[in-house]
Amino acid sequence: MTDSGWILYKRLLGYVKPHWRAFAMAVAGFVVYAASSTALAEMMKRLIDGIQNPDAAFRLFLPLFVVLMFAARGLGTFLSTYYMAYVGRYVIHTLRCDVFGHLLRLPGRFFDHHSSGHLVSRVTYHVEQVAGAATNAVTVILREGLFVVGLIGYLLWTNWMLTLLFLGITPIIAAVVSYVSKRFRRISKRIQSSMGDVTHVASEALAGYRVVRTHGAEAYETKRFTRVSEENRKQSMKEAMTRAISSPVILMLVAISMALLVWLAMAPSLMANMTPGEFVAFITAAALMIKPVRQLTEINSEIQKGIAAAAELFGLMDLAPEQDTGQHAPERLSGELRIDNVSFRYADDQPEVLHNIDLKVSPGELVAIVGRSGSGKSTLVSLLPRFYRPSEGRILIDGINIDEYALGPLRQQIGLVSQQVTLFNATIADNIAYGAANPDRQAVEAAAKAAYASEFIEKMPQGYVTVVGENGVMLSGGQRQRLAIARAIFKDSPLLILDEATSALDTESERYIQKALEYVCKGRTTLVIAHRLSTIERADRILVMDQGRIVEQGTHQTLLAAGGAYAALHQLQFQDTP
Numbered sequence: 124m125t126d127s128g129w130i131l132y133k134r135l136l137g138y139v140k141p142h143w144r145a146f147a148m149a150v151a152g153f154v155v156y157a158a159s160s161t162a163l164a165e166m167m168k169r170l171i172d173g174i175q176n177p178d179a180a181f182r183l184f185l186p187l188f189v190v191l192m193f194a195a196r197g198l199g200t201f202l203s204t205y206y207m208a209y210v211g212r213y214v215i216h217t218l219r220c221d222v223f224g225h226l227l228r229l230p231g232r233f234f235d236h237h238s239s240g241h242l243v244s245r246v247t248y249h250v251e252q253v254a255g256a257a258t259n260a261v262t263v264i265l266r267e268g269l270f271v272v273g274l275i276g277y278l279l280w281t282n283w284m285l286t287l288l289f290l291g292i293t294p295i296i297a298a299v300v301s302y303v304s305k306r307f308r309r310i311s312k313r314i315q316s317s318m319g320d321v322t323h324v325a326s327e328a329l330a331g332y333r334v335v336r337t338h339g340a341e342a343y344e345t346k347r348f349t350r351v352s353e354e355n356r357k358q359s360m361k362e363a364m365t366r367a368i369s370s371p372v373i374l375m376l377v378a379i380s381m382a383l384l385v386w387l388a389m390a391p392s393l394m395a396n397m398t399p400g401e402f403v404a405f406i407t408a409a410a411l412m413i414k415p416v417r418q419l420t421e422i423n424s425e426i427q428k429g430i431a432a433a434a435e436l437f438g439l440m441d442l443a444p445e446q447d448t449g450q451h452a453p454e455r456l457s458g459e460l461r462i463d464n465v466s467f468r469y470a471d472d473q474p475e476v477l478h479n480i481d482l483k484v485s486p487g488e489l490v491a492i493v494g495r496s497g498s499g500k501s502t503l504v505s506l507l508p509r510f511y512r513p514s515e516g517r518i519l520i521d522g523i524n525i526d527e528y529a530l531g532p533l534r535q536q537i538g539l540v541s542q543q544v545t546l547f548n549a550t551i552a553d554n555i556a557y558g559a560a561n562p563d564r565q566a567v568e569a570a571a572k573a574a575y576a577s578e579f580i581e582k583m584p585q586g587y588v589t590v591v592g593e594n595g596v597m598l599s600g601g602q603r604q605r606l607a608i609a610r611a612i613f614k615d616s617p618l619l620i621l622d623e624a625t626s627a628l629d630t631e632s633e634r635y636i637q638k639a640l641e642y643v644c645k646g647r648t649t650l651v652i653a654h655r656l657s658t659i660e661r662a663d664r665i666l667v668m669d670q671g672r673i674v675e676q677g678t679h680q681t682l683l684a685a686g687g688a689y690a691a692l693h694q695l696q697f698q699d700t701p
Contacts, residue, residue, distance in 0.1 A: 131433045132426075135253060138214045139261075145206045150265060152202025157269035159195035161277050164411065166192065168404030203266060211258030219250045222436055228444035231510040232469065240323025245439060248318045249432040252311070256429015263422040267415035274408045274415075281405045296376055296420075303369040303420075307427030310362045315432055317355035324348050366424050373420045377413055384409055445509070445530060452532035456521050458617040458648030460484040460507075465516035467502060475514065476502050477671045486617075489644055491651045491659035493692060494668035500652045503668070504620045507650075508537050520618070538616035538647075542623040544607040546595035551580055552587040554595075555609045566613060573642050574609035576602070612643050619649040656693055665689065 139146055166188055173185060223246050278286040328335055328344040335344055385406060460483070467477040477499050484490050492500045505511050506518060509525060518525045525533060546554050555570055556562030567587065571577045579602055583589045595603040611619060621640065637658060640651075653659040660679045667675035667688045675687050682689035 131430050131437060132256070134437060135256065135429070135433050136261075138217055139210055139258075141217075142210045142213055145209045149203045149206035149210065149262075152199045152204075152206065153265040153269050154199070155195055156199030156203060156266055157273045159192050159199060160270050160411070161273035161408070162188075162192045162195075164274070164277055164404045164408035167407045168398075168400040171398075171400035171403045173400075203262065207258055207262045211254055214258060215250055215254040218253060218436070219246055222246055222250065222440060225440050225442075225444065229442060230445045231505070233442065235469070238319075238323045238327075240326045241319035243326065244315075244319040244322040245436060248322070249315060249436055252315065252428045252432035253436060254429075255425045256433065260422050260426045260429065263418050267418045270415045271412060271419070274412050277408050278405065281401055281408070296373055296416075299369065299373055299376070303365060303423060306365050307362065307424045310358055310365065311424075311428040311431035312434075313358045314355065314362065314428075315435060317351060317358055320351040321348070321355055324351050362424065369423075370417060370420055374413065374417055377416050381409055381413070446512075446526075447530040449526055449528045449530065449533070451523060451528045453521070453528070453536070456536045456617045458484075458486040459521050460618070460648060461519040461522075462503075462506075463517050463519065465503075465506065465513045465518060467499075467506065467511065468514050469511075475671060477513075480516070480671075480673060482666070482673065484648055484650070486648055487646055489649045489651065489661075489663045491653050491662035491665045492668060493653055493656060493659070493665060493689065495692075498668040499671040500668055501622055502671075504622060504650055504652065507618070507620065508534050508539065535614075536616050536618055538611035538614050538619045538643075540604075540607045540611050540619075540621050544595065544603040546591050546598075546603060546606060548590065548593045550588045550590055551583075551606065554591060554606055555613050557610055559613075562613075567609075570609040570613035571606075573612050574605045575638055576605040576609045579605075608640065608643055617647055619644065619647045621649065621651045623652050623654050656696055667692070 166185075169188070170185060226242060226246070275286065324344075324347055328348065335341060462480050462482040465477060465480045466475050468475045480503060482490075492503070494500055502511070506513055507520075507525070509530060512526075520528070520533075520536075547557065551571075552562070552564070552567050555567050564587075568577065571580055571587075580586060580589070589597075591597050591606075595606070598606070651659055651662065659665060662679070664676060665679060665682055666673050667682070669688060675682055675685070675689055677685070683693060
């Protein structure tokens, strides 16, 4: 194992530390198992020597010795198996929760560069690999390792000169294991990466099954999945080949040393100093060593898999979470917003997508943002909940820089309704009150009523306890949108962001949602990103964005009269209207 491997493994064993009592019980079980297994060689010695000089005491002692030896071995096996499983499942649970919790705290830029399939693979497959190294491997190392130590101790006690000759083969075995370890680690990294690809392709195709079917792309997706699965198979076969070759090579080295040992042990000068029982016990102890040595070499692949997975997981957990250095936690904001000379780029090597944005919004003001696709509208509003941080400039809410707000309380003050509604596979009531610890049922129903959602909820057989399916698959687009608005009403935030909330709806749904939005915007500072200009004619102010800049602002009538960019957009959208 390399130095970095030891560091990772020590960090991994840190997850075992809180369960040291259970681990100690497992170790006690391993010691009992190793001692009772080593006693088999001593039993052979007593048996051979006793046959030559049998007596009544020997007849009683030997059967009792056999029963006690196997009873002790059974007890050791139970203690070690149960308590290592106990520790192992806790390690998996804790590590999985830590990885998942850390993922939820990583900045938005991280998710821009990683697919959900690869991230899910880390929480599931990678953690299981790590657990194998932390517990299964430790089980074999301790159980078989202590057995080998016990056998070597017994061999040294019986005949130390022969034992030292037998151990002469150890450096060659160590060299083979070292080479194999590096190869296992390399292949394991490729297997884990290919498992991420498998999860990614499968989740994409299954989530978008309607698009796949309407485009007749089943064969294409099957081919794509077959390709990534085949890559995973190839890497797994490389691992199997390495294991299949390394184990027999090591066993052959052990067998050669065993043959040499037997040859030397049968030398007349040595035979003269040993009783037949001691000779048989010595050969038995040496032969018993083959199985644990084989298991110790085979477990190496699991250790290397775990270390490769741990490197990925700990690398992920070492990524800095969202910066949350702010201390200010207001009870309720008034909603005054100031965007002061803000510019933004997604990465240092990418061009700016926002240029010197200056904007002041009064409490309770309804400001609409329009512009062509890609003009920076959604990016601008993503800066308010600090999903991203400005490259230059600052944003103030109620006169305080948003960096000075604690993230949780800041986001609690901001409601977000977007075109892409996210609903969870839970009840309608749970989706409306999402994030609330003990939601008031009356408040949930009042929010649904204000969002014009109660009329379709009450028609459902189970009403508010209807489970909506994954991402609200049981509901229409308009119904999902009204639930999102009900969620915003229930949250009762003083700042509201509506990101193209009505752009993909039919006329009837849009009429309902317009009524709901009129209700939800009352008394709140609202930023509306609008695709349909008809929905924002009554806005207090309209901003027109183009290529990351605000090029125009004013009321609907003022901007139409100016005959600029807004008028051109309006004419383009209503050119077929009489």
